[in-house]
Amino acid sequence: MKSKGKASKRSQQAWSESDPDPDLQLETEPGSSEQEGSEASVQLGDSWRPRRGERRRVRSDGGGGGEGGGLGVTRASSRRRRQHSSAKERNVRRLESNERERQRMHKLNNAFQALREAIPHVRTDKKLSKIETLTLAKNYIKALTTIILGMSGGCRTGADCPDEATASRLLQCCQQRLKEEDDESLSKYLTQIHSFNQGS
């Protein structure tokens, strides 16, 4: 936790301390009376203006997973809907939403931490970054898969396996994947551990 609460503190101030009557406040020019650096967006006429920077994202990239197309009507109607509630209510919802998002991200980080602890790596003085964790985990799984597949020839008797059909399907799937990906996972994983260990 390097910068915990830095933005949230600012935002909380902007929402809760700026003015007892946000209905009036939020209709004014950004930065005119609220604290500098507040991240709340304000509505000017029919458009939403960014508080913090001059830029605001416009979903031109098609959004995550291609969800961004055909937004005009949806956006307009959702804005209309938003206008029904008072600025104060919007503020409350925004704060609640921020809190939920924070909790969600904390859960995500907890999951990352659990993953860090689940995968063996040499370097313990420095925490694995998220991207390192994901990459290492992927290659670790592949390495384990390789090992299991290597062992599987001798131990697949079927009699002592309660769900042989499932195991067999899984095995086929793994074999297929390994074939497709020209697998060098074990050596890759070891190389990666080595490179992380070097501090790269």
Added chain:
DNA sequence: TAGGCCATCTGGTCCT
């Protein structure tokens, strides 16, 4: 000081 990583805010979209 630049660049990497991260936490947080935010608004749009999806899902229940």
Added chain:
DNA sequence: AGGACCAGATGGCCTA
């Protein structure tokens, strides 16, 4: 309708 999810934006901290 409201919460979850997503991704862009921003700024702080740290390290080479």
